[in-house]
Amino acid sequence: MMAAALCASAVFTGCSSEMAESVTQQVADPEAGYPISIKATKAGSDDITRALSLEGDVLSTAWSADERVYVYKNDDGEKVATLAPTEISGVNCTLTGTITGTYTTNDKLVLYYLKDKSAGYTGQVGTIEDISANFDLAKAEVAITTVAPNGTLLAWDDASFERQQAITKFSFKVGTSTVAPVKPLTISATGLTDGDLTIQPTAAASDIFVAMQNTSGAEQTYTFVGNYNGLNWTGTKKVNLVNNKYYKANVNLYRDLSSVSGIVITANAVKKDASLDGSNITVTDNGNVLTQSTDYNVAYKKGEADKTSADETGNDYVAIITGLDKYKGSFTSDAFEVTNLPTPVITLTTGDGYVENGTIIAQNATGWKVAATAEYGDTPTSIDASSISYTSSAPAGLAIDGSGNITATTAGTYTITISIEATANYNAATKVITVYVQQSGTGGTLPTVDEADSSSWTNE
Numbered sequence: 001m002m003a004a005a006l007c008a009s010a011v012f013t014g015c016s017s018e019m020a021e022s023v024t025q026q027v028a029d030p031e032a033g034y035p036i037s038i039k040a041t042k043a044g045s046d047d048i049t050r051a052l053s054l055e056g057d058v059l060s061t062a063w064s065a066d067e068r069v070y071v072y073k074n075d076d077g078e079k080v081a082t083l084a085p086t087e088i089s090g091v092n093c094t095l096t097g098t099i100t101g102t103y104t105t106n107d108k109l110v111l112y113y114l115k116d117k118s119a120g121y122t123g124q125v126g127t128i129e130d131i132s133a134n135f136d137l138a139k140a141e142v143a144i145t146t147v148a149p150n151g152t153l154l155a156w157d158d159a160s161f162e163r164q165q166a167i168t169k170f171s172f173k174v175g176t177s178t179v180a181p182v183k184p185l186t187i188s189a190t191g192l193t194d195g196d197l198t199i200q201p202t203a204a205a206s207d208i209f210v211a212m213q214n215t216s217g218a219e220q221t222y223t224f225v226g227n228y229n230g231l232n233w234t235g236t237k238k239v240n241l242v243n244n245k246y247y248k249a250n251v252n253l254y255r256d257l258s259s260v261s262g263i264v265i266t267a268n269a270v271k272k273d274a275s276l277d278g279s280n281i282t283v284t285d286n287g288n289v290l291t292q293s294t295d296y297n298v299a300y301k302k303g304e305a306d307k308t309s310a311d312e313t314g315n316d317y318v319a320i321i322t323g324l325d326k327y328k329g330s331f332t333s334d335a336f337e338v339t340n341l342p343t344p345v346i347t348l349t350t351g352d353g354y355v356e357n358g359t360i361i362a363q364n365a366t367g368w369k370v371a372a373t374a375e376y377g378d379t380p381t382s383i384d385a386s387s388i389s390y391t392s393s394a395p396a397g398l399a400i401d402g403s404g405n406i407t408a409t410t411a412g413t414y415t416i417t418i419s420i421e422a423t424a425n426y427n428a429a430t431k432v433i434t435v436y437v438q439q440s441g442t443g444g445t446l447p448t449v450d451e452a453d454s455s456s457w458t459n460e
Helices: 017-026 128-134
Strands: 002-007 010-013 034-041 053-055 058-060 069-073 079-089 092-099 108-113 138-147 153-156 166-174 185-188 197-199 207-212 220-228 231-239 246-253 263-267 281-285 296-302 305-307 314-323 330-332 336-339 345-348 359-362 372-376 388-392 398-400 406-408 412-420 429-438
Touching: 034 079, 034 108, 069 092, 128 207, 166 220, 185 207, 197 207, 220 246, 263 314, 281 314, 345 412, 345 429, 359 406, 372 388, 388 398, 398 412, 406 429
Parallel strands: 166 246, 359 429
Antiparallel strands: 002 010, 002 153, 034 092, 053 058, 069 079, 069 108, 079 092, 108 138, 138 153, 166 207, 185 197, 185 220, 220 231, 231 246, 263 281, 296 305, 296 314, 314 330, 314 336, 345 372, 388 412, 398 406, 412 429
């Protein structure tokens, strides 16, 4: 306890009761003000970290001469003094100033450090320096033990301040591993003094210090929304933040596929008997293409049946996208169709030097070739020439290269097969033509096309 008596307008310690009359006479007008000094400490119990320079993982404290303490008469009373620290020794000091008003021993002095009792927590920038300068609200209640007959103060207890908010260092990652500098950060929970808090760092930061007052006194689920790389990411943390304590908390942020804006899932049609492996699915987040098995997994259904392959046709297939790591939640695509594959149509090029079905060429002649184009689908799509191959029935007598160029060295009847292999977009297809090579100098005749065994087209 600190005892103080007011004698000759000075602050005394331990005045006797006989001095009260002279004090009363000398403080003729208590409303005009008279000196007061209160011994004060910022120190708390070992598990209550009190002030605001960060040394490793511990907050340390000390009084500063430029700090101010605001004094109220009771919790709901008027402001009666503004005090300044003197005789500073680390966490201890003597608060001095001028106080006004009259009191009884049923009254108390309520002291607020840094800001007056109406101060809030909006406008934070996420640093320990900002909290120390602007948001480290602390409170002490001082019992009045002795008053003079005219109501002026004679003795009172020391002041021991308790911080009125928890201070927490939040460290942010997207998913479980990627450090995420965020700006801004919004925090919401039931029981926050000022409602949702928006922290606006000078620059995006992954470690953000926040002062919050939990008025509920109970465990709360805190929801965080941080802007990282232009997108809003959300995380939650369930904890009972006790005022007057310092915490550290890691927060993992996510994008929820089922609820956030900007997620687009495209499911393309699939051909029958294709594997349902996610290759027909594209997932983007505000234009950024996500990666299967890293950002999401894919499962398929046709109606109520799970599917791993497109083993039947239908327009009621859907893909279920489930988030991984920094994405969570699930999303069901629009229905897509499984259809039968079209068969390409092969067309031969005709004209001088081009071989068709039934063409007769002379032995050892040069300049002959087979050329073909191909299309597939109801709205015809061209197949690249590199996907068309040519094969001779007897390459020793009639050879053909990859471009369709023919070398005819032996007289006889030959077939040339034009082939296209199946892909995810169309079936395989072939076209077979018959070509005759006439022996040089024989003057013989060759059968006409009608007489030849030429079956023309076959398609698979």
